[in-house]
Amino acid sequence: MTTSTITKTVFFNATRETVWSFLTERDKIGLWFHPPKADLAAGEDYELMLTRDNGEKVKVCWGSVLEMHGPEKMVWSFILNDSQTTVTWVLEEVLCGTRLTLQHEGVEGIAGEAAAMDLIMSLDAGWDEHFASLRKALS
Secondary structure, three states: OOOOOEEEEEEEOOOHHHHHHHHHOHHHHOOOOOOEOOOOOOOOEEEEEEEOOOOOEEEEEEEEEEEEEOOOEEEEEEEEOOEEEEEEEEEEEEOOEEEEEEEEEOHHHOOOHHHHHHHHHHHHHHHHHHHHHHHHHHO
């Protein structure tokens, strides 16, 4: 099996600094993604939480912030199903505001070869949904 990297590029009508704040600040992350317990910081662990309908908070993914060069780049280790993947966020200034490119690597190592494609497709669709929510939160 070859390595499969999910790559997403989205554009936002907002400054890099504003988009960066929505990637790193707890309350703003919670508007479009699973909220962490605290703001993200270089070298620190994070946990992304989901609140179930009954109010119970459940850790859905976790890892560490491996690199943070605001407002240009951030790299996370991203644990899913007890397997480590890597998510890299790159923000670039463009005419309309900010281009955000996400690369999610190592996904094929989470599941066996037969299940990997289903997982990759699920994560790919999930990032689309999260970016639609981010676009709405930024408007």
